[in-house]
Amino acid sequence: MKSNGTILLVEDDSTDVLLLQRMFRQVQITQQLFVAVNGMEAIDFLAKADGAHHPEKNPLPQLILLDLKLPLKSGLEVLSWIRAQPVVKRIPVIVFTSSLDRSDVNGAYELGANGYFLKTGSLDKMRQLVVLWRDHWLVNNQNPDLVP
Amino acid sequence: MTENDFLRTLSFQSAIHDVQVYGLIMLDANAQVVTWNRGATQLLGYTEPEVLGQHFEFIFTPEDRAGKVPEAEVENALRQGYAYDDRWHVRRDQTRIFVNGGLCLLKSDAGQPLGFVKIIRDQTERKTNLDKIKELNDQLVQAHAQLENYTTTLEEKINQRTHELNERNAELQDFCYSIAHDVRAPLRSMQAMSQVVIEDYGSILDPKGTEYLGRIVRAGEQLDRLTLDLLDYTRCSREEIHLTSISLEKVIDDVLYTLGENITQQNAIVSVHSPLPLVKGQHAYAMQIFGNFISNALKFVLPTKKPVIEIWAEAAAQRVRIYVKDNGIGVPLEHQTKIFFLFERLHPQGSFEGTGVGLAIARKAAQRMKGDVGIVPGVTEGSIFWLDLEPAA
Numbered sequence: 001m002k003s004n005g006t007i008l009l010v011e012d013d014s015t016d017v018l019l020l021q022r023m024f025r026q027v028q029i030t031q032q033l034f035v036a037v038n039g040m041e042a043i044d045f046l047a048k049a050d051g052a053h054h055p056e057k058n059p060l061p062q063l064i065l066l067d068l069k070l071p072l073k074s075g076l077e078v079l080s081w082i083r084a085q086p087v088v089k090r091i092p093v094i095v096f097t098s099s100l101d102r103s104d105v106n107g108a109y110e111l112g113a114n115g116y117f118l119k120t121g122s123l124d125k126m127r128q129l130v131v132l133w134r135d136h137w138l139v140n141n142q143n144p145d146l147v148p
Numbered sequence: 149m150t151e152n153d154f155l156r157t158l159s160f161q162s163a164i165h166d167v168q169v170y171g172l173i174m175l176d177a178n179a180q181v182v183t184w185n186r187g188a189t190q191l192l193g194y195t196e197p198e199v200l201g202q203h204f205e206f207i208f209t210p211e212d213r214a215g216k217v218p219e220a221e222v223e224n225a226l227r228q229g230y231a232y233d234d235r236w237h238v239r240r241d242q243t244r245i246f247v248n249g250g251l252c253l254l255k256s257d258a259g260q261p262l263g264f265v266k267i268i269r270d271q272t273e274r275k276t277n278l279d280k281i282k283e284l285n286d287q288l289v290q291a292h293a294q295l296e297n298y299t300t301t302l303e304e305k306i307n308q309r310t311h312e313l314n315e316r317n318a319e320l321q322d323f324c325y326s327i328a329h330d331v332r333a334p335l336r337s338m339q340a341m342s343q344v345v346i347e348d349y350g351s352i353l354d355p356k357g358t359e360y361l362g363r364i365v366r367a368g369e370q371l372d373r374l375t376l377d378l379l380d381y382t383r384c385s386r387e388e389i390h391l392t393s394i395s396l397e398k399v400i401d402d403v404l405y406t407l408g409e410n411i412t413q414q415n416a417i418v419s420v421h422s423p424l425p426l427v428k429g430q431h432a433y434a435m436q437i438f439g440n441f442i443s444n445a446l447k448f449v450l451p452t453k454k455p456v457i458e459i460w461a462e463a464a465a466q467r468v469r470i471y472v473k474d475n476g477i478g479v480p481l482e483h484q485t486k487i488f489f490l491f492e493r494l495h496p497q498g499s500f501e502g503t504g505v506g507l508a509i510a511r512k513a514a515q516r517m518k519g520d521v522g523i524v525p526g527v528t529e530g531s532i533f534w535l536d537l538e539p540a541a
Contacts, residue, residue, distance in 0.1 A: 013333060013337070015337035015340070015341060016336075016337070019340050019341075019344070022344065098329070098332050098333060098336065099329070100376075100379060100383075101383075102387075119336055120336065121335065121336040121338075121339030121340055121365075121368055121369065121372055122339070122340075122343075122369075123340055123343040123344065123347065126340070
């Protein structure tokens with residue numbers, strides 16, 4: 001499995017972070033996982049990541065996992081910012097949230113989300129999701145270039 | 149014979165003189181009193197000798213005299229032959245009397261004005277009554293206007309209160325929604341972490357410890373189902389809804405597809421009496437309702453029985469009623485209304501799954517589509533639930 005890519009997880013709930021980290025390990029996802037704990041931090045991270053000059057030090061993630069209910073800037077605001085950037089806008093964004101609001105689902109897709117998945121309390125179901133993401137986005141998907 | 153002599157000799161003079169109730173006053177061409185009958189004395193208090201030769205203006209009120217009303221009356225009588233007189237006059241004792249009558253011109257055969265006859269009748273009581281009626285009527289009109297004013301104010305108040313109430317209601321629903329939503333995050337953590345402990349430390353736990361953790365997980369699942377149902381309920385109540393023509397066939401198809409796994413697992417037989425009509429509604433809401441009816445039919449059945457579900461529709465002019473019949477445990481008559489309200493469960497926790505919110509959601513969803521749900525009473529075996537909706541336009 002390719003291991004040079006990274007994943008950005010935008011999540012304020014530390015248990016969710018812990019669970020995902022554990023699960024990524026369990027299903028052998030080797031991409032480095034960066035965590036932003038609020039919307040501002042996510043934007044800062046992506047704004048500083050420089051695909052063009054120092055891809056090794058400050059890599060752009062090949063996948064973004066985005067929670068919606070976030071402090072400072074909401075997930076939808078982060079998504080809208082991402083899709084307005086020159087290169088960052090190419091990065092696939094998966095919304096991973098507990099929000100069942102149709103307005104959130106529709107809003108996320110309107111803003112260009114690549115997937116919308118609901119958080120669940122079942123470890124098995126969550127693991128199924130993580131495997132699904134791995135196979136789809138990290139193994140089979142043709143990733144866009146993250147340089148201008 | 150002088151003119152006055154002529155007048156005095158009118159043949160009905162004495163008769164006139166004795167008339168009561170009607171005041172008859174004869175005036176000469178200068179409007180001065182020539183005769184004054186008993187009626188006039190009765191009405192005005194003066195006796196004939198007192199007033200003979202006086203200009204008739206003394207019976208008018210000072211205001212009318214100042215306003216030249218007596219002169220105008222004479223002029224009118226000269227011009228038209230008769231002048232109406234409906235006004236207040238003054239008695240000898242200065243009290244006032246309202247009279248109705250007139251001034252009648254007397255002419256010679258050649259058309260020369262000879263004098264006048266003033267005829268008056270006491271209308272004080274009638275006038276007073278009329279005035280009273282008018283006053284009462286004015287009061288009534290005023291009261292009516294005031295009442296209308298009150299009604300308008302009341303309506304405004306009611307509108308305002310309704311508006312406030314709706315706002316409160318919306319706030320409350322928002323509150324309920326965010327509570328239910330916010331409860332889920334820590335709940336998920338508890339569920340997931342319990343499972344993590346089972347997975348990662350299961351080997352060092354004794355069976356009892358694992359079982360206890362399993363209880364935490366199951367309790368978590370139940371609470372999560374409940375919060376999800378509550379979210380559905382509040383969403384049903386607060387969401388904007390657009391009613392269009394929807395196909396019940398499609399609704400039932402989609403519900404059966406969603407419940408496919410359960411239907412197969414339980415070997416359930418579902419028969420739909422096609423075609424089902426088009427109705428006015430919202431697809432997702434209709435699915436919510438039938439999803440509820442059908443999953444109840446699958447849930448509330450004795451484990452020894454194979455669920456048999458029948459779905460059909462009856463169309464009338466004003467509404468379409470769709471029935472869902474099952475062979476489940478049924479609903480006792482005394483509970484048939486209750487089950488459509490929030491948190492009414494008929495079965496102890498654990499005997500049948502469920503949160504007690506499902507039928508309340510169904511009811512709310514039906515109401516939002518201008519319909520209703522219910523249960524057919526008196527069914528002894530299983531139950532028949534129905535949904536009423538307006539037919540598609």
